[in-house]
Amino acid sequence: MTLNNALVQKGAANPADNLLRDVSLPALVIHREPLEHNIAWMQAFATRSGAQLAPHGKTSMAPALFRRQLAQGAWGMTLATAVQTRAAYAGGVRRVLMANQLVGQANMALIAELQTDPGFEFYCMVDHPDNVAALGAFFAGRGQRLNVMIEYGVPGGRCGCRTEQQVRDLALAIKAHPALALTGIEGYEGVIHGERAVDGIREFAASLVRLALELQRDGAFERDRPIVTASGSAWYDLIAEAFEAEAASGRFLSVLRPGSYVVHDHGIYKAAQCCVLDRRTDLHEGLRPALEVWAQVQSLPEPGFAVIAMGKRDVAYDAGLPIPLKRYREGVLPAVGDDVSGCTVTAVMDQHAFMTLAPGCELQIGDVISFGTSHPCLTFDKWRTGCLVDEQFNVVERLDIEF
Incomplete structure (x- = not known):
């Protein structure tokens, strides 16, 4: 178990914890x-x-x-x-x-x-x-x-x-x-x-x-x-x-x-579900993404380039690289998300992700980015604990993972 995973376990045990204030990141996040x-x-x-x-x-x-x-x-x-x-x-x-x-x-x-x-x-x-x-x-x-x-x-x-x-x-x-x-x-x-x-x-x-x-x-x-x-x-x-x-x-x-x-x-x-809905017109609504990995901006070493404190040890990369979704400011509650979907993760190393910034996107060290994933099986197996959160990102339950 990595140190970050151990700290998530400790942080998520308290239902009053909030992802933007109290949980050591990166963290596996499941939206209730x-x-x-x-x-x-x-x-x-x-x-x-x-x-x-x-x-x-x-x-x-x-x-x-x-x-x-x-x-x-x-x-x-x-x-x-x-x-x-x-x-x-x-x-x-x-x-x-x-x-x-x-x-x-x-x-x-x-x-x-x-x-x-x-x-x-x-x-x-x-x-x-x-x-x-x-x-x-x-x-x-x-x-x-x-x-x-x-x-x-x-x-x-x-x-x-x-x-x-x-x-x-x-x-x-x-x-x-x-x-x-x-x-x-x-x-x-x-x-x-x-x-x-x-x-x-x-x-x-x-x-x-x-x-x-x-x-x-x-x-x-x-x-x-x-x-x-x-x-x-x-x-x-x-x-x-x-x-x-x-x-x-x-x-x-x-x-x-x-x-x-x-x-x-x-x-x-997500792509497969679109095909299901195309084949089955009686299904008016499909599944919703519930899994994300949250991580912080660690370094801004060059213009238009950010290094995220998240890597192969934290998120799947076998079926596509992590997908930037929203940016949050650490400690700001309630958090207001900024769209960073125009940014692109170009590579992941053991503990780092390289992200190219979209034009006009300005990040700060410590900003929290939520990332979508492809193929959830190989994100779950990186973790021993996940954080189940409500709409305000309060941790409502710690989910033990038994890989």
Whole structure:
């Protein structure tokens, strides 16, 4: 943990603290009103689509946000690893869909330990007979049964069976292991790109549902309503439509699992949301950016150039550099924001960001700049604590982050 992160923890613990007066910057900032809007919006979307929602918790790894999502009606939480699952369990989550393979005896042992709680419900993915055999032997040795789902992928993508026949063969392999229960089928469409991405995603989702119907007809599943699940944060509307079109909601438990929606962003997911709204004219309002990083002007070494006390240790840079939003004067309450959106971050180093100033923009050392981000997952993982703030930038809650 960096010193700045440690100081944010101490500062944010006091609800009377204000970002412009009391919190050591840089800080991870989450605005309460758009956060609450986003959680309610996506839950309503899933419900209207006849699906359940299992938000992907690896976006934030913030148990306080998990609890808000579950309280709003989420069916469970999606996680990516056994360690993340343990952190979610410690935060009160009792139903986890691990959208990944459970590999390695240490990870299997971690899940087996959690499964000693009869109130804990867990599902993981399989896509290869070797993994099926390893899981079957391990959990048989523990006297437990593990819920598994077949992952169906695409050529050149991530994990998952590449053909429909591989899915059928894997279902037979699972049947041979009494310690495993085949409970559904899963896919991830976010790796489908290109000019025909929309058509490709629709075809993939339709194939996923066809396989689910075939396996159900053949008695492969051990649930009356097997789970069929897909959807990241960019194409959830197409997946929901495919599930509805194939009448999956009646015969299956259809589960959507977007993650980044909880705080949205000012970059790739903002652009993706515009596409969703273009495709779905019935959605009159979309998600709102709730996540920012606040940092101070550290140096003004040349005309038209500022160095900001924020860098790769503080903010994502994999899907676009931080986006300047507003300028505030430190200690001025109530703060009046000045638009600095004409400024541009051109590079980030470990602890510094280089920002070119727009014509007429005059900054002072110590000015506070709020920055939008692209791809919130890789901003959250830089921090151990985030500041949930109200409209006056008062810190109303400290959010622990469990990466």
